[in-house]
Amino acid sequence: MLPDPSAAPAVMNGRPRPDAAGPAGGLTAAQQHTLEALLTLPEERRSFPDNLADALRARLEDDLSASSAVMKAAKTTFGKHDISTVLACEDHHLSSKNTFAWSVATARGTLAHKAIQLGSFGPLRGQPPSVLVGAAVTSYAEGWERPGELGHWLAEECSPSERSELEGEAADRVTKFQDSFPPLHSGWAPRVESPAKAELLDGNVVLRAKYDLALTLRRGDPSTTVIVDLKTGGFAPAHQDDLRFYALIETLRARVPPWRVATFDLDSATFVPEDINEGVLDAALARTVRGVILCAELWLDNREATRTPGPQCRWCELRLDCSVAQSFEQD
Numbered sequence: 001m002l003p004d005p006s007a008a009p010a011v012m013n014g015r016p017r018p019d020a021a022g023p024a025g026g027l028t029a030a031q032q033h034t035l036e037a038l039l040t041l042p043e044e045r046r047s048f049p050d051n052l053a054d055a056l057r058a059r060l061e062d063d064l065s066a067s068s069a070v071m072k073a074a075k076t077t078f079g080k081h082d083i084s085t086v087l088a089c090e091d092h093h094l095s096s097k098n099t100f101a102w103s104v105a106t107a108r109g110t111l112a113h114k115a116i117q118l119g120s121f122g123p124l125r126g127q128p129p130s131v132l133v134g135a136a137v138t139s140y141a142e143g144w145e146r147p148g149e150l151g152h153w154l155a156e157e158c159s160p161s162e163r164s165e166l167e168g169e170a171a172d173r174v175t176k177f178q179d180s181f182p183p184l185h186s187g188w189a190p191r192v193e194s195p196a197k198a199e200l201l202d203g204n205v206v207l208r209a210k211y212d213l214a215l216t217l218r219r220g221d222p223s224t225t226v227i228v229d230l231k232t233g234g235f236a237p238a239h240q241d242d243l244r245f246y247a248l249i250e251t252l253r254a255r256v257p258p259w260r261v262a263t264f265d266l267d268s269a270t271f272v273p274e275d276i277n278e279g280v281l282d283a284a285l286a287r288t289v290r291g292v293i294l295c296a297e298l299w300l301d302n303r304e305a306t307r308t309p310g311p312q313c314r315w316c317e318l319r320l321d322c323s324v325a326q327s328f329e330q331d
């Protein structure tokens with residue numbers, strides 16, 4: 001059960017409130033740890049140049065417009081998955097882009113995040129995970145008539161055993177989130193499954209993100225935002241790059257950087273936080289430019305894709321016929 005939704009915020013002025021109400025009159029040990037180590041900010045305010053967002057936007061547009069492929073973009077969207085996969089292996093990027101299909105593995109995170117969203121606001125707040133997951137399935141069912149959408153797969157293609165497995169795995173994620181995250185108080189302006197975008201070059205290049213969770217810890221101060229990506233299965237270096245991409249988009253959107261980003265592993269209730277500074281944004285900008293240019297060359301110029309072996313070979317559908325991966329494995 002979630003703590004009493006009417007409880008006072010667990011944080012006051014950016015510090016944990018010692019008597020914060022939880023399910024049994026206090027936070028669980030894991031919730032308390034998350035509150036203190038992830039969601040507690042120093043008292044001091046940070047300062048950044050007033051024109052930081054404009055300067056980042058200008059640099060992005062300058063660097064991207066040097067690519068003739070990017071200049072062919074027409075309202076073209078580039079997301080974190082596009083950038084991380086194209087930088088890892090171009091051919092795998094193209095093949096996985098064209099072969100996405102809903103399955104228990106691809107749907108469980110989406111369904112769990114929707115359930116967390118439903119459990120954080122409105123009449124379902126405080127309901128147990130199985131109820132929230134059921135409500136999430138119902139909400140996606142509205143898209144059942146559109147092939148390719150999750151609702152269509154749930155209604156038309158998913159077997160009963162897959163459905164049971166999916167709901168069980170999603171409920172597991174929701175349970176772990178509720179156990180390890182303090183209740184999302186409205187004073188934090190929680191955003192769950194929150195879309196964000198930055199439009200560049202007259203709107204022809206769109207950088208798009210969807211934050212699993214964003215909290216603004218001091219009311220009305222976007223520089224105190226913490227963005228969290230919920231994961232299972234541990235940490236990977238690419239997760240940090242993905243979150244830096246989010247920090248860049250949020251800086252362009254809010255005109256000040258978020259305070260912190262973090263990957264939160266639900267299986268272990270541990271997290272890897274990174275506080276955002278101008279150096280981090282510089283790194284995110286350079287990587288974003290590289291990734292967008294490579295995507296544009298492949299998508300819009302039809303340049304032949306290269307192959308680069310790495311951890312992604314383990315789940316690449318081209319692996320059996322890939323001489324590059326095989327030589328990599330023999331090294």
Ligand code: SF4
Binds near residue numbers: 092
């Ligand atoms: S097996 Fe590895 S190197 Fe080959 S295409 Fe796939 S990801 Fe690239």
